[in-house]
Amino acid sequence: MALWQAKAKGHLNRYKAYPEEAKRKGRTGAPKVRFIVDGQGYVIACELINSSGVRSLDKEAQSVIKRAQPLPKPPEELLFNGQITIEMAIEFSTLTL
Template identity: 25%
Template structure:
């Protein structure tokens, strides 16, 4: 015998289970504190029963969509490159100064002695001549025999003298008539050499020729 199930048993069982769950939840609310069960204003608590299908839909909507892209953290900023130092513009090299052209300087013209220098030179020569005659007189010797015989006379003596005062040559330009007196002049030159150096203004070619008088008198 084939059994027959009544089509209304399943809905009734489902409804009965829902009511039992609701009663269990209400009993738990009754055991809770009055502040948590009683809403503000003294209204009785209401229990809403959510069907299993609706509860599943709500759970589905609360899940996080795995396809949502999480925001990426910003990349760290790279240090900016330091600006390249400005290249200094090289200073233009100074052009070398042109070398001065050398010009030949004209040879200096020898200065002619002025009138004052001529007078000064002549004064030096006059002083030197007086010094020369005084020097020769120191070495002159009157011959004894000529003195006993009272022989007198004048002799003109020519001398060649260098810049140092050395007597290079001598001669009798005007001899005396007495040989004793002439011989005394030659001996005087030998003893008096050298003589005082002549001034440069009196030299010609590094030497000087001069004639000096030599006198022999008894009553000197």
């Protein structure tokens, strides 16, 4: 699971956009999202489970999950009833600007 999750995180990072206001104010954070992915890499559901404390970062963490579809296809052995549930922190750091 760790290998696929690393691939998915790398894929998401290519689509991630640092919210302009948060960037300007030097806001950082790592909102945590839970999302369900089907066997083809499409997101069925996504929710924020831990806020970063910065609303725009929380919103972008959820938006990037939807925008980056399809994600890499999860390996068949990771699927349960044709889907997989993932919890992942989406990191926003001024070091990566």
